[in-house]
Amino acid sequence: DTAVSQTPKYLVTxxxxxxxxxxxxxxxxxxxxxxxxxxxxxxxxxxxxxxxxLIINETVPNRFSPKSPDKAHLNLHINSLELGDSAVYFCASSPSEGAGNQPQHFGDGTRLSIL
Amino acid sequence: GESVGLHLPTLSVQEGDNSIINCAYSNSASDYFIWYKQESGKGPQFIIDIRSNMDKRQGQRVTVLLNKTVKHLSLQIAATQPGDSAVYFCAALANQAGTALIFGKGTTLSVSS
Structure with missing residues (x-):
């Protein structure tokens, strides 16, 4: 019954x-x-x-491409991974765009490690 | 652009004490504020929020105070427990289309028993 779920939890590449x-x-x-x-x-x-x-696209390299097949899913594809991409990536959701005075709910993160 | 900052990166308290975590924001157009708690290996978890038309809001053992004059908000945790040990983030939002929730850098709260 997880509200926001991300996979994988760990990614080493x-x-x-x-x-x-x-x-x-x-x-x-x-x-x-x-x-x-x-x-x-x-x-x-x-x-x-x-x-x-797409509503917000901050200054992110175009190697990162989000894809939303439907409003319940938002996947993140990353090309040509670099050492600096090592981080924890969190997905979140909220009832309306701009949070609309509603809190965002977060997944438990994907820890990406680049070797 | 908006920036959100926490006053102290770490806070250590004894079990049973009250904890106060402070946060400052820069954008006077910010009108919605959220406090999140992040435990190790988990995502940020919503604690409490407050809108700019309020000065104070209370939850279970937590109180958020908002001072729009000096662009400051605080999270007070009553009777702090070891389970409250985590990183706490404040976040601010200007309610305009296409704007993003801006997070502060986080305060690590350590509770010793």
Missing amino acids: QMGNDKSIKCEQNLGHDTMYWYKQDSKKFLKIMFSYNNKE
């Missing part, structure tokens, strides 16, 4: 590879997000989608 992280929410929310948390625990928004439409 070589530099230069392409990988994907999947996210699903069963809360019926309209908006989904991807955040990156660095080694100092700083959380920064990467993307947000509202009803499958």
Whole structure:
């Protein structure tokens, strides 16, 4: 009955590879997000989608491409992985775009380690 | 742009004490604020939120105070317990289309028994 679930929980891969992280929410929310948390625990928004439409695209390299097949899913594909991509990536969802004065609910994160 | 900062990166308290975690924000257009708790290996968990038309909001053992004049908010935890040990984040949002929730850097709360 997990509200926001991400897979995989851990991802260890070589530099230069392409990988994907999947996210699903069963809360019926309209908006989904991807955040990156660095080694100092700083959380920064990467993307947000509202009803499958891209709303926020912060300054993120175009090697990162989000895909939302439906409003319950927001996957993150990363091409040509670099050492600096090592971080924990969190998916989140909220009832409406811009949080709309509603809190975002987070998954438990995907820890990406680049060798 | 908005920046959100926490005053202390770490806070150590004894079990049973009250804890106060402070946060400052820069954007006067911010009108919604959230406190999150993040335990090791988990995602941020919602604790309490407050809208800019309020100065204070109380939950179970937690109180959030908002001072819009000095752009400051605080999280008070009453009778802190070992299970409260975690990293606490404040986050701020300006309720405009296309804006993002901005997180502060986090305060690590350590509770010793």
